[in-house]
């Protein structure tokens with residue numbers, strides 16, 4: 001696309017060079033610039049992007065986009081320098097335009113909330129697939145088409161950056177995908193990543209304290225989430241959550257409420273709870289249906305009703321959707337059960353917020369036959385306020401706690417754990433074993449038949465980030481190898 005065409009109708013000032021040049025892509029990371037790209041440069045939190053202009057030009061940038069107007073006359077470059085008022089917004093617009101606004105050819109559902117985005121987006125994907133539709137799911141766990149991970153080049157984030165998002169949406173269109181369920185993180189919304197993505201339905205799940213330090217305050221975190229109500233053509237909201245109710249009240253968009261409680265358009269009533277299953281009744285204007293879900297726990301039922309409501313609002317019959325819901329399964333690292341020969345229930349779960357840890361521990365406490373043992377810590381360099389609260393939650397539900405190491409980043413894991421332990425009661429039994437493998441091993445070895453172990457915080461992740469290194473670590477593989485070792489010992 002010609003630069004002149006790209007800049008049409010966009011507020012900007014251009015200095016130097018010709019605007020009759022072809023632009024192939026848009027890139028803000030100088031090392032990734034390819035010949036024909038526009039390089040977008042910002043002074044960031046960590047780096048001054050202006051220092052990377054030379055590198056971007058060496059890599060073949062055909063233009064440089066800036067947002068600091070004073071630099072317009074200072075920069076003497078062999079390519080056009082384009083000033084725009086807001087680089088992030090421009091990047092979003094330009095990426096959508098370069099890839100020809102692919103979202104317009106798709107039905108896009110964007111899901112936001114503190115907890116459950118990945119789960120609900122995968123549930124929506126599974127339901128649509130069961131209804132014979134081709135669907136892409138984009139989020140923390142990667143990019144999937146009809147349940148299979150797609151091997152594409154992009155930076156793994158919950159909400160992809162526009163330069164990757166629109167390219168992947170174009171790929172979806174070319175591969176005849178009809179629906180896309182994507183996660184909308186607060187950071188993604190705040191940094192305009194979804195501004196030019198045509199969103200048909202915005203789904204609001206819940207709000208709890210998280211990412212406060214990233215945003216500066218809880219108020220700003222809340223405001224970021226609310227952006228989705230402005231971007232989406234219509235909204236589907238959790239009627240049981242006060243933040244979602246407020247979003248609904250403030251929005252003039254068409255809205256549909258779901259929940260387990262009253263005053264909602266789609267209500268999921270719990271009829272009977274087993275150890276692994278819940279029989280429910282869906283009540284809605286679109287129909288009524290009794291069906292059995294392969295999950296227990298209020299939070300999981302909230303996720304299911306969010307997905308059912310969204311798919312019903314896309315025009316599918318509730319009868320068929322509820323039948324398909326009986327086959328739903330959780331995405332990788334979400335209450336993932338590891339079968340074993342010890343007669344111990346072992347689960348890996350991505351709970352890394354107070355609300356998530358509470359939801360999962362509450363659920364396991366109900367189903368646990370013996371003691372409930374939890375292994376966890378908290379990530380470093382973020383949301384320090386949640387540590388004491390997670391400690392209090394763990395103390396409320398767990399019989400034994402092994403404090404270990406998550407991704408401490410620049411912090412000392414002993415200090416992180418001391419902040420968690422500040423939330424424990426004086427009688428709480430706990431032990432700190434910093435090596436994550438050793439902690440998991442100790443939890444498994446100490447468990448009696450019938451006990452339940454929850455390894456929380458890292459779910460599907462496969463790394464641990466330390467001050468000076470990043471190491472490969474998968475909770476799943478770790479548990480498997482410990483179980484293997486124990487089995488071999490028994491056989492010897």
Ligand SMILES: CC(=O)N[C@H]1[C@@H](OP(=O)(O)OP(=O)(O)OC[C@H]2O[C@@H](n3ccc(=O)[nH]c3=O)[C@H](O)[C@@H]2O)O[C@H](CO)[C@@H](O)[C@@H]1O[C@H](C)C(=O)N[C@@H](C)C(=O)N[C@H](CCC(=O)O)C(=O)O
Pocket residue numbers: 028029030031040041042043044045046047048049050052088156157158159160185186187188191211
């Ligand atoms: C670490 C971090 O938070 N970075 C975010 C931040 O970048 P920044 O402004 O601080 O930029 P910077 O790193 O100082 O660099 C300044 C400039 O120099 C450029 N640069 C920098 C270094 C280099 O080697 N080469 C180079 O070209 C950069 O591309 C940038 O243009 O501001 C940018 C725009 O506001 C964000 O896109 C960017 O998100 C990065 C991609 C990131 O990883 N963000 C995470 C926190 C994120 O978005 N997470 C959410 C999940 C969390 C949630 O649920 O809200 C997600 O959606 O994944």
Ligand SMILES: Nc1ncnc2c1ncn2[C@@H]1O[C@H](COP(=O)(O)OP(=O)(O)OP(=O)(O)O)[C@@H](O)[C@H]1O
Pocket residue numbers: 113114115116117118119120140158183185205206299300302303333334335349350351352355356357359360459
């Ligand atoms: N509706 C819910 N309410 C509270 N906790 C939940 C809910 N759904 C899932 N969880 C908990 O949160 C964890 C993460 O779930 P999921 O990955 O679906 O959320 P997410 O919003 O995508 O998280 P992230 O933004 O960190 O990627 C789960 O492993 C579970 O412990």
